[in-house]
Amino acid sequence: MGAVGIASILMFVGFDIGRLIDWMREASSKDGEEEAPTLVATGKKVVLDDRRYRVFRPHNSALSVLIIRRAKKKDAGIFRCNLSGSSTRHKYMILNVTESKIEARTSPTKQKVRVGKDVTLWCNATGYPKPVVYWTREDRNRRLPDGSYQYWGNGLTVGGASEADTGIYACYMDNFVQPVVSYRFTLMVEDSPWHVDAYKMRFDSSQWYSASSSIPKPVMGKSYLLMCETRGSPKPLPRVRWYRDGKEVRNNRHFYIIEDQPEWRTSYASSTLVIMRFVPRFQGNYTCVASNVFRMKKQTFYMHGYLSQEELDITTGGGAGVGAEKEQKLPLNRLTPGVGGGGGVEDIQTNIISSSKYPLNTGVVFDSTRVTSMRKSNRNRKEEDVEDAEEVGEAQEGYEDEEIEVGTPLGPTDDEDQTEGSADGTLH
Template sequence: MSLIRIIVSAIYVVAQVLLVRPSLVEGRQTRNLLTGTLGHHHDTDLPRFAEEIQNVTVSVGRDALLACVVDNLRHYKVAWVRVDTQTILSIHQNVITQNPRISLTYNDHRSWYLHIKDVQEVDRGWYMCQVNTDPMKSRQGYVQVVVPPSIITKETSTDMVVREASNVTLTCKATGYPEPYVMWRREDGKNINYNGESVNVVDGEVLHIVKISRLHMGAYLCIASNGVPPSVSKRVSLRVQFPPMLSIPNQLEGAYIGQDVTLECHTEAYPNSINYWTTERGDMIVSGNSVSGDKYEAISTDSGYNKYMMLKIRNVGPKDFGSYKCVAQNSLGGTDGVIKLDGKSRNDNKKDNL
């Protein structure tokens, strides 16, 4: 046993003796006049607790207050004791503990208040209010210290870039009291394709995706909550790499001499691909350059990993008929698609308008 524990135990024993002594003296002085024997006061003469000590729930860092209300205290004394450690906190009007966060106030010799400032988790537990009657009377109250959730950064996944068809595991760890509930969801609110089902939320610390696809790409939120505000979240960006893929709505386009025509090509790729058009001879088409002039206008619109390509050919002439190729390339590979532009007569155009 350490020296400090011995000293604390000694103080506790002495204090208990001091607390009990008045009741013993009172007992000796109380004599039954009919029998001449020693006796005790009736219960109605002894101190009594006016109410139960209310349990307190407080967030860490806030202040807690326990109230002990005693009627008919007279010359008896009140003490506050930490039950689990048997530490004496106060004896009557004196604070005994060396904990600077604990203080005592009292009112009319009836209400005795134990104050705990800047409550910490170590303060969680039972507290006893004692009155030194013989036998001792006491009441207990519980201080519940709750802690808002906090995400453990070192044990939580960060932004990831993975190859399509691989397995991915996102992990999120959180602390708090009570133990936080952790869930995953997409930041954009879309459902998650998870274990063959489309779900909005995945419960638990781990989000494990088998054979990830480009549809899983996006930002995910790990959210931790335990009923103690505020809830917290961590954002994890998930990027899925795959080589370019290409689709062409119309592989055959027709135009008459002098008409403007637009060719369309859709691509998907991550990392973002380099997209361009070439002629049948393999020459790259650059919009508005000195060679092509205003003949061509190439437009590209991005939406995530999708890219929408258009090639507008103005004032189509006989030399413009033939094949055009849209090309997409990134670090993982490349792909291309061919669109054939055929000529049609004015009569064909009139038929189309009928």
Template sequence: MSAVMGPWISRLLFIGPWIIILSNLVEKGECDTPEFIYPIDNITVAAGRDAHFTCVVNKLQGHKVAWLRSDSKAILAIHNHMVTNNHRMTVSHNGHNTWRLHISNVQRNDSGHYMCQINTEPMVSQIGMLEVVEAPDILYNETSNDTITMESANVNLICEARGYPEPTVIWKREDKENIVLRDGTGGVHRVSSVEGRELSLTKLTRGDSGAYLCIASNGVPSPVSKRIMLHVHFHPTVDVVNQIVSAAVGTQVILECVVQSSPRPINYWAKQMQKGEDVNILSGGRYKTTEEQINSYSMRIYLTIDVRKKDFGVYACKARNSLGEAQATVQLQESKIELSAPDPDFELETTTLLPVQRIKKRRKGKERRKNKVEEYDDWEEEEEEEGGDQSKPQIIFFKEPEIPATVYTTQTISSLDTYSSNTRNSCITGL
């Protein structure tokens, strides 16, 4: 009896009543060797989820299945009885040949090797590994917040992250622009991203302003990021698009300037008067001021004017922030539309058409004759009855020099009495 129980006692697998039960089973000769049907799978699971190991055994007979932590040799369960006090662990049996160890809400300290063991002589077992991974997480209390600094200064941005495996941290600009790295020798390097928990920016310019993203990833869904705004403050600057603008009275004109400033400035237009005073222009009526944001520190300022005579003069685009004030001027001058002189080559020609004789087609019986010209003998009588002036031109043509034209020779008829018989035989005289 002691020889049979020796291996169990040495491994501390079964205690109390279990020893007596197992000894009786062995003495009865139930010694068919149990066998594992499938190996235990290794499991990788994210922290907070559930996991389970499955152990499938045939020919178990009167033997028992136990679950242990392989690294610490701690007994977790024997058959359907839980030994550990960890309430997150349970065991189950399907009533045939399958035993499972369930672990709910797994934690990082649950990682390790787990053993399914059968109390044979010698004992047989198989091992599965549980790897608990953690999605990356940024430690906000240890990571930089929004930062304000001045031009030409240096700044270090810090991003601390945790997770398993250890997360990789990279820096990018939110606007997809390159990150500018300057070294002590004056060298400048432009890169799309920087790897590491610390981002060092030196000799800052206004172009370095903007949002920077600290991104942590370790292959476990999903990567996390923190947005850090870098504000580089500087004195405002103003530039005008056109220094001189011409417009006519009654038209609409737009004056434009570009302002760069951080912190955000107060922008306005003013008109310079003859006494040297500047009169601020308020938006309304014939004047309208608008702004268009270009980036975090640049904007366009517009002044729209419905032009009148008194509007011509000098206008100033002004910007002011806590660091100072700047302005630039635009000259609005009057433009006049001049009519061009008439073309000296332009000619006006008149053409008088003579009366046209009427052409008739006559048909006698079935015989078809050629066209016969019939003189319009009653023309003179009709003109006299209507009181027409026979000497007055009938049609006037205007011909421009750019278009080649045929010059017609015409004759003004003052009386039909001078109309010769040769002329009457023609349709139009002078062609």
């Protein structure tokens, strides 16, 4: 049997090394008409007018081989080989030419799996000649889960999937006749679902308030804190960035970002944006964006409106603190001793340490190096503080916005998962 597109070989062994061997194609019926027998070759000479036919006859051998290159369906039929001049010493051979093809069934081309679970990608190939199947990886990481660069077999199993297994895999099917057939598969290894919670605190607050709360309002010239923390078990830990009206906020003399990933909570991360001294131009929408290779979560603080010190005294009844304002409070585990003060860096640091993020019974101590650095930085800001005080005084007369240090634009606005597939299998 032969296949369309590949060479078909017919062999005959004679009994006399010196005798010629003839190859004949027997009569066949085509479209109801009988075709006469056709002489194909005699000895080594091909008589048929078709360059695809060749005869191979080794020296001093009785072997004769008829080769038909790039066989076609019309080449199918009955062939007879016999010793030249003899009508009795002959053999018949039947050549069937089958259409060459590759058919495949595959697993879904896009699959998701949790970290630590097993998953199998498969390509079942059939056809004639029977195809072989092999796998490669098509993204930056060229190594397959078993450490090799190429795997032969219908199924590729990824055991105990990890983040490194996220990528693009390809199976190739080849029967060495038809063009190679390939399929691509995208595998996404996901971590467990997690979320981001958002809270805010004023310099005189006794607790953290939800980001959706209408209080406490910022006070002119005083500090204000915005905090985002993860809830769940994100792996790997996400990176948190801050944006104001779509532009990234970085550390400068007006803003200070405190990152926290305590050793005693391996699946937790938080970031606090400290507005050192609030002035009218700092109003706007502040957004924290937490993202790892699998997800992106965000929360937005709507900072519009503020109080003067005089308005604060009236609102709180002569300095009773923000607790005097009526508002639904957070669970008791977030209540902390009242912290007052002028809103300096040291007061802010004390307020953060007093919050429930650092329960008193855990023995967690804030990074002393960071505190020392902030204190030195605070002393260096004396002249800048005077300028900020002047800004507060000028606020009633109007103030044009000043561009803060910014980075890349913020992305989507809703709190949603963001996952991407690419050739490198990575999020942007």
